[in-house]
Structure formats: structure tokens, C-alpha cells
Amino acid sequence: MTNYKMTISYDGGRYKGWQRLGNGDSSIQGKIENVLTEMAGEEIQIIGCSRTDAGVHAIEQIANVKLNLKMNELEIKDYLNKYLPNDISVLKVEEVHERFHARYNAKEKTYLYKIWNEKHTNPFMRKYSMHIEEKLDVTKMKEAAKHFLGSHDFTAYSNAKSKKKSMVREIHSITIEKEDGYIHIRVKGDGFLYNMVRKIIGTLIEVGLKKIQPQQIPAIIQSKERVQTGPMAEAGGLHLEKIKL
Amino acid sequence: MTNYKMTISYDGGRYKGWQRLGNGDSSIQGKIENVLTEMAGEEIQIIGCSRTDAGVHAIEQIANVKLNLKMNELEIKDYLNKYLPNDISVLKVEEVHERFHARYNAKEKTYLYKIWNEKHTNPFMRKYSMHIEEKLDVTKMKEAAKHFLGSHDFTAYSNAKSKKKSMVREIHSITIEKEDGYIHIRVKGDGFLYNMVRKIIGTLIEVGLKKIQPQQIPAIIQSKERVQTGPMAEAGGLHLEKIKL
Structure with a gap:
């Protein structure tokens, strides 16, 4: 074998x-x-x-x-x-090596989320980005992103069903870049719970739309209540970009 | 009005x-x-x-x-x-201005053709580029491109039906660039006959695959015979990129 x-x-x-x-x-x-x-x-x-x-x-x-x-x-x-x-x-x-295991050997995963932040649609990216017409406040989003860094119990930010497994995950970095009509958000971490990346991105978008304030995030994480989190960002904008082994 | x-x-x-x-x-x-x-x-x-x-x-x-x-x-x-x-x-x-006419006022059109020239497919570009597995000889393609420049009767390189209208068109430039697995071909001209760009690109691809030689092109243009030209390049790779008014 x-x-x-x-x-x-x-x-x-x-x-x-x-x-x-x-x-x-x-x-x-x-x-x-x-x-x-x-x-x-x-x-x-x-x-x-x-x-x-x-x-x-x-x-x-x-x-x-x-x-x-x-x-x-x-x-x-x-x-x-x-x-x-x-x-x-x-x-x-x-x-x-025979002991190599794709899941256990993964040290870090990078997810890239693409937002198309212009009034008009982008015909070529409509399946690969989320279209948000209203200009997002990137400064506020960057401020909000900091609150997710480090190890947290991310129960509030996932739709994972199991209640036995650990809900603690460590986020290494979140970077947000504006580039020609796009906003690219990269989330790096040791692993992510079910729907966790899209729920975090969804919250960052709500912050960018000024529907919630960055400083509200620590309390939402601590609450462990899913009802408090914003909607999930669309699946089409999310790309698994890189896996560090 | x-x-x-x-x-x-x-x-x-x-x-x-x-x-x-x-x-x-x-x-x-x-x-x-x-x-x-x-x-x-x-x-x-x-x-x-x-x-x-x-x-x-x-x-x-x-x-x-x-x-x-x-x-x-x-x-x-x-x-x-x-x-x-x-x-x-x-x-x-x-x-x-009331006299502006999108067709008559166009001085130059740029078409961009995207070729994905790697062995494996590119899942994100499969509808926006033509996939060619075999490595194309770009040097030969550039040599071939020169023969299309200037004013020619492009009867051989079109599928236009009318036999009354002029088949003469002027090509201003053809540039071919390699970039990260892609080959980008830009064709600029005053106008193009039905299917003309795709037939020219098809011939450049045949040259890149060494099925025909660059120096055969002038005779094919002069023959005005469509049977002599290579197959049309796929529609999905072609993009109308820019119109100069």
C-alpha cells in the first residue's frame, strides 16, 4: 500500500x-x-x-x-x-509517508472570502463573490476582526450539532484588503467549526454596514448563543485557499 | 429625446x-x-x-x-x-450628443482571448478560457501574428455570408503574453467580420501546436478560401475588452 x-x-x-x-x-x-x-x-x-x-x-x-x-x-x-x-x-x-493523514496533519487553514463591493453586479464573479452594494466600512471591520483572534469557544459562531466535542478553536489572523471594487478577507486558524468562517464573515459584514459595533463582539462570543450572531455570508464567496501541513 | x-x-x-x-x-x-x-x-x-x-x-x-x-x-x-x-x-x-452612434463612432475594438495552457483544468476559468493541455510555442505564435497586421481582405478568416460588403479590415496589433499558466492574446482592429477573431485565434493556436507554419499564413489570406483556415477557437475564451470611440 x-x-x-x-x-x-x-x-x-x-x-x-x-x-x-x-x-x-x-x-x-x-x-x-x-x-x-x-x-x-x-x-x-x-x-x-x-x-x-x-x-x-x-x-x-x-x-x-x-x-x-x-x-x-x-x-x-x-x-x-x-x-x-x-x-x-x-x-x-x-x-x-504511510502515517500522513490529511486532516490530522493540517496545522493551519486559510480561507479567503471575496466581496464585490460596487453598486453594479460583476457578471464574471457572481458565483465566486458576494455582492454587497452599500459601501462597507473597512476600518470598522478591521477593528472588529481583532476580537476574534486567539483561542475562543466559538459555539456562538457555528452551527455544529455535536455538544460533546470541543468548540474551542484558535484564529491566527484575519486580514481585510480593499482592491479594485473587491474586499478580500483572509481568515487563518488551526481549524474551524461547521459554518464558523461564514458566520464570522457575516458578522464582519454587519459591522461594515454599521448594523453592529465592533465592541459588541466579545460579549456575543462569550454568550455562546447563536441567535446573537449575524447571518451567514453566502457560500459562493468562500474559498479554501491554503493548507499548511 | x-x-x-x-x-x-x-x-x-x-x-x-x-x-x-x-x-x-x-x-x-x-x-x-x-x-x-x-x-x-x-x-x-x-x-x-x-x-x-x-x-x-x-x-x-x-x-x-x-x-x-x-x-x-x-x-x-x-x-x-x-x-x-x-x-x-x-x-x-x-x-x-444626439449624433453619437455606438457602431459608427467606434474607432478601434480590442478583443482579449484567454487560453489556459496547463495539463490540468482550471475549475474557475473553465467557462472563461479555452483549455489547451499541450504547451503552445508562443515564439512561433508571435511570428505568425505579424502576418495578420495591416489591411487585408479577410474572406478566408470569416464566416460572413454577405458577398456584397467589403471584406477588408485593418488589424492594428496582436499581442501575445504568457502569465501564470495563461496565454492572453489581444487583437486590436478597426472592426472584425463574423467569426473573424475566433478564426484568427484558431490559426494562432494551430501554429502554437506546430500544425501549421507562420509563413503559410499570407498564402491562406490571399487564397480567400475558408477551407484552408484552422478551426475556430472556442467562444468562451473570447472577451470584448475595450472600445475606443
Whole structure:
């Protein structure tokens, strides 16, 4: 058995997310597993680093898979790209140590959120950014972002169902940049709860629209009450950008 | 009556092109005219600068329209953007001289063609670029491009049906740039025949793949025979980028 690390990019627009559901045709994991199963002639399961939500994109997702085949890295990559739909692309396949595990080995994940902040729509980015007509107050958003940094119990900022697992996550940095009509928000952390990034971005947008004040955020985090948080930002604007191993 | 110049951007992916057909729902011109007709309460016709083909995009298209309304430029723009689908966006509406005519006043048009020249697909650009796996020889393509410059009878490089109108067009420049996996080809000229840009790009691609030699091009142009030209490049890679008035 050889363990392979795969670097994958996808447009999540027409999928129900990374995680396999049923026959797999509606998930990215499923699409990849189905091609690998066909290639290997036996049931193959892969391990993904991040379970991106329905409609969320990946500039770079990492997964690993154990295979017992006489194909080299390039042949596996080419086979995958030949049979995968063209909204999923395998950028790299590399042999790795047998103990490599895409989820456990991830040290930091970077999510990039794209906002198109102009009055008119952007026809080319309508599926890859959230359109907000009203000018956002980026200074206030940067002030608000600071309150999320460090380790917190993020119960208020997630829709995770389990009440047994730890809700503590550490956010390493949040940067907000204006660039030609866009606002790009990058959130780096050791990991994120279900919907957590989109809920944080949603709150930053509410701050940018002056619906809530930056200084209200610590109390919302401490409350652990989900009703207090703003709406989730749209899935289409979110991109898993980078995974540090 | 006031004459308005409109600057429009669109993702042409789901349209049969700029030019109105039937009820207009399948064309960009038709979509815009339908909204203006609704707004004005009478049948409105607009004049577009370039009749982009089915599936071709516009970063910047220019059109003009005569209206007899008590609305200002901003109100017209906002009304259009409110009722147009989000793959068509009106960037600007400006009052212009009554004699301004979007087609007759155009001095130069720039078309940008995007090629994604990597082995793997690019999930985010699959509808906005042509994917060519084999590495193109850009040096040869640049050499070939020179043969198209200046005024020529482009009968061989078009699918225009009329045999009465002049087939002479002047190409001002063709630039070819490599950038992070992409090859960007910009073609500037005073105007282009039906399918002409895509047929020229198709030939440049054939040169890049070493299927034909740059020095064969002058004879193909002179032959005025369409059978000698290469296949048309895919519509999705083509973008009307700029119109000089």
C-alpha cells in the first residue's frame, strides 16, 4: 500500500460540499472516490483536510488516499483529471509517508472570502463573490476582526450539532484588503467549526454596514448563543485557499 | 429625446450573442431592450457597438439609446441593473450628443482571448478560457501574428455570408503574453467580420501546436478560401475588452 497526498482545486457551485453523501455524485469527495474506485477495481476511500460546505470553493484542498497499484504519481493524476468533471481538478499527486493523514496533519487553514463591493453586479464573479452594494466600512471591520483572534469557544459562531466535542478553536489572523471594487478577507486558524468562517464573515459584514459595533463582539462570543450572531455570508464567496501541513 | 451611451459588461455564456433574436430573451441586446421598453412604456431599440457571438463575453461593450424620459443617468442605470439578470451589468450611463452612434463612432475594438495552457483544468476559468493541455510555442505564435497586421481582405478568416460588403479590415496589433499558466492574446482592429477573431485565434493556436507554419499564413489570406483556415477557437475564451470611440 502506498499513501498518496493529493492537491485538489474545485468550483463547489454545483456540489453539496466536500463530504460524501449517498452515491457520491453530489459531493466532491464522492466524485473523486468514484473515479479512484473505478481505477483501482476496489472500493477506495479518501481523507480530506477540510469539509467545505455546499457551494464553497477550493483553490487548494488537500486529501490523502492509500492505493495498491502499479501506477506512478503522474499516471494517477492524469487518470483522475481524465475522468473527473472539469469543475474538479487534481493539481498534484505525491507519495507520502504511510502515517500522513490529511486532516490530522493540517496545522493551519486559510480561507479567503471575496466581496464585490460596487453598486453594479460583476457578471464574471457572481458565483465566486458576494455582492454587497452599500459601501462597507473597512476600518470598522478591521477593528472588529481583532476580537476574534486567539483561542475562543466559538459555539456562538457555528452551527455544529455535536455538544460533546470541543468548540474551542484558535484564529491566527484575519486580514481585510480593499482592491479594485473587491474586499478580500483572509481568515487563518488551526481549524474551524461547521459554518464558523461564514458566520464570522457575516458578522464582519454587519459591522461594515454599521448594523453592529465592533465592541459588541466579545460579549456575543462569550454568550455562546447563536441567535446573537449575524447571518451567514453566502457560500459562493468562500474559498479554501491554503493548507499548511 | 436624449441620446445615452451605455457601458455594459456581460457573461455571454447562456446567450445566443449580442444581437436580438425573436422575443429577445436569448440575446443580450434583447434583454436590455426589454427592460428599457418596460421602463419607457414604449418600444425601445438600442444600437450596440459589437455584435458578439453566442457565448462570447464582454468586459466592456458600448451601446446607445434614445429616450424621452424624466429620469437622470444614474436613475436609468439603477433601473437597468435592478431588472437585468445578474450576468449582465450596466457600468455607466452617460448623456451624449444626439449624433453619437455606438457602431459608427467606434474607432478601434480590442478583443482579449484567454487560453489556459496547463495539463490540468482550471475549475474557475473553465467557462472563461479555452483549455489547451499541450504547451503552445508562443515564439512561433508571435511570428505568425505579424502576418495578420495591416489591411487585408479577410474572406478566408470569416464566416460572413454577405458577398456584397467589403471584406477588408485593418488589424492594428496582436499581442501575445504568457502569465501564470495563461496565454492572453489581444487583437486590436478597426472592426472584425463574423467569426473573424475566433478564426484568427484558431490559426494562432494551430501554429502554437506546430500544425501549421507562420509563413503559410499570407498564402491562406490571399487564397480567400475558408477551407484552408484552422478551426475556430472556442467562444468562451473570447472577451470584448475595450472600445475606443
